[in-house]
Amino acid sequence: MKSGYKQFAFLTFAACFLCLSFAISASAAVNLRDMDFSRVHPQVRIKDVVDIEGARPNQLTGIGLVMGLAGTGDKSQMATQMMKNMLQQHGVTVDEKAVRSKNVAVVSLTAELPPYVRPGQTIDINVSAVGDAKSLQGGTLLQAPLKGADGQVYAVAQGSVLVGGYAASGSAANSTRNIPTVGRVPGGAIVERGVGMDYVGGGQMALLLRNPDHTTAQRIADVINSSFGNVARPFDAGRVVVDLPRQYAAAPTEFMAKMETLEIQPDVTARVAVNERTGTVVMGGDVKISSVAVAHGNLTVTVTEDPNVVQPEPFSGGRTAVENRTDITVEEDGTNFIAMPATTTVRELVRVINAIGASPRDVIAILQAINEAGALHGQLINM
Numbered sequence: 001m002k003s004g005y006k007q008f009a010f011l012t013f014a015a016c017f018l019c020l021s022f023a024i025s026a027s028a029a030v031n032l033r034d035m036d037f038s039r040v041h042p043q044v045r046i047k048d049v050v051d052i053e054g055a056r057p058n059q060l061t062g063i064g065l066v067m068g069l070a071g072t073g074d075k076s077q078m079a080t081q082m083m084k085n086m087l088q089q090h091g092v093t094v095d096e097k098a099v100r101s102k103n104v105a106v107v108s109l110t111a112e113l114p115p116y117v118r119p120g121q122t123i124d125i126n127v128s129a130v131g132d133a134k135s136l137q138g139g140t141l142l143q144a145p146l147k148g149a150d151g152q153v154y155a156v157a158q159g160s161v162l163v164g165g166y167a168a169s170g171s172a173a174n175s176t177r178n179i180p181t182v183g184r185v186p187g188g189a190i191v192e193r194g195v196g197m198d199y200v201g202g203g204q205m206a207l208l209l210r211n212p213d214h215t216t217a218q219r220i221a222d223v224i225n226s227s228f229g230n231v232a233r234p235f236d237a238g239r240v241v242v243d244l245p246r247q248y249a250a251a252p253t254e255f256m257a258k259m260e261t262l263e264i265q266p267d268v269t270a271r272v273a274v275n276e277r278t279g280t281v282v283m284g285g286d287v288k289i290s291s292v293a294v295a296h297g298n299l300t301v302t303v304t305e306d307p308n309v310v311q312p313e314p315f316s317g318g319r320t321a322v323e324n325r326t327d328i329t330v331e332e333d334g335t336n337f338i339a340m341p342a343t344t345t346v347r348e349l350v351r352v353i354n355a356i357g358a359s360p361r362d363v364i365a366i367l368q369a370i371n372e373a374g375a376l377h378g379q380l381i382n383m
Contacts, residue, residue, distance in 0.1 A: 045261055053199060059149070065082055069133070111146055111155065121190075123191060128181065137180055155193075157188050159187075217239070224259060228245050270379065276364055289377065291342045308324075
C-alpha cells in the first residue's frame with residue numbers, strides 16, 4: 001500500500017509540474033512581437049455593429065416596499081405612510097405609530113423591457129433604496145407595478161432581493177462592502193403587456209449604426225447587395241435602408257437571419273481617448289502622427305519644515321522660542337530631445353513612447369502637446 005501511495009503521489013506531482021511548466025511557457029510565449037498588427041479592424045457580423053430601427057427596448061420604473069430587513073430599513077415618514085397605505089389596501093386599519101418599523105425600506109424599481117418580449121415572460125429588476133436604509137440584504141420586494149413613460153403598467157415585480165455587498169456596524173466600528181443599498185431581482189418582473197415592433201414598414205427596414213460612419217455604412221450596403229441584389233443603400237452615416245426582397249415578403253425574419261450574419265470590416269475615425277484622473281490612454285489603430293521631436297522632463301519641488309528650539313541663557317530671564325526653518329529643493333530632470341518619426345501603426349507609436357520612459361500620465365501630456373503642435377492625426381478625447 002505504501003509503495004502504491006508513493007507512486008500515486010509522484011504521478012500527481014509530475015502532472016502538476018508539467019501543467020505549471022506549460023502555463024509558464026504559454027505565458028512567456030505571449031509577446032508583442034508575435035502579434036499581428038497589420039490588420040487594424042477585424043471582420044465582424046452586421047448584427048454586431050447595427051440595431052434594427054423599430055425594434056427598441058423601453059424603460060420601466062416603479063416604487064415599492066422591501067420587507068424583512070434586520071433593522072436596516074428606513075426611519076423616514078415615507079416608509080410609515082407606504083406601510084399604512086399597503087395595510088389599508090388589505091383591509092387593515094392601524095394607527096400610524098403601530099406601523100413604524102426599521103425592517104421596511106422604500107425602494108425605486110427600474111427595468112428594461114426588451115424588444116420582442118411577450119406577456120408572461122420575465123425580466124430582471126434593479127432595486128435602489130430611496131430613504132435612509134442602511135442595507136437591503138435579506139429583504140423581499142412586495143408586489144409593485146412597473147410603468148412606462150406613457151403611464152401604462154407593463155410589468156409587475158416581486159421577489160427576493162439579491163445584494164452584492166453587506167454592511168455591519170457596532171457601537172465603535174462599522175464595516176461595509178460594495179453598495180448594500182442597491183440590489184437586483186433576477187427574473188422578478190412578469191410582463192403583462194408587450195410593445196409592438198414594426199421594423200418592416202412598407203416593405204422596407206432600416207439598419208442603425210451604433211458608431212455612425214460613412215465608410216462602414218457603404219460597406220454594409222455593398223455586402224448586402226452582393227448577396228441579395230440591389231436592395232440596400234446608405235441614407236446617411238448612421239442609417240442604411242434595405243428593401244425586403246420579394247422572395248422574403250412573407251418571411252422577413254428569415255431574411256434578417258441571413259442578412260445579419262454577413263461580415264464586413266468596419267471603419268472608424270482615428271481617436272485617442274485619455275483620462276487624466278486614472279492615467280488611462282487608449283489609442284485606436286488608425287492613429288498616426290507626423291514627425292516631431294519630444295522632450296519631457298519632470299520638475300520636483302520639495303518643501304521640508306525643520307523647526308529649531310532656541311533655549312535662553314541660564315538666569316537671563318528669557319523664554320524658550322521656536323525658530324522655523326524651511327528647506328526648499330528644486331530638481332529638474334535633464335531629458336534630451338527624442339525624435340519621433342512619422343508612424344504608421346500603433347505598435348510603432350507605442351514603441352517610441354516607451355523609449356522615452358514616460359508614465360501613463362506623462363504620455364497624456366505628450367499626446368496633448370503633439371495634438372497642439374498639429375502632428376496628431378486623429379481626435380483627442382479627454383474623458
